[in-house]
Amino acid sequence: MIEGRRVLWAALQERGLEAIQSQANFVTVGLGQPGEQMFERLLRRGVIVRPLSGYGLANHIRITV
DSSP states (O other): OHHHHHHHHHHHHHTTOEEEOOSSSEEEEEOSSOHHHHHHHHHHTTOOOEEEGGGTEEEEEEEEO
16 A cells, blocks of 8 residues: 555656645545546546545545555
8 A cells, every 4th residue: 555655646746736645545636626526527437536625625636545
């Protein structure tokens, strides 16, 4: 999990996204657009992430590693 989280974080950073490092089994990503919209787009492709608007982070999603 630790290595997967590190690789994911680095890949998101390389793409210019605001990836917040954590010690948990997920990475929080700032998108610059509503997280709910990205959640819906990814869900249609079979990718499940979690929008974080309920936590006051309307433009972020959580990606579990």
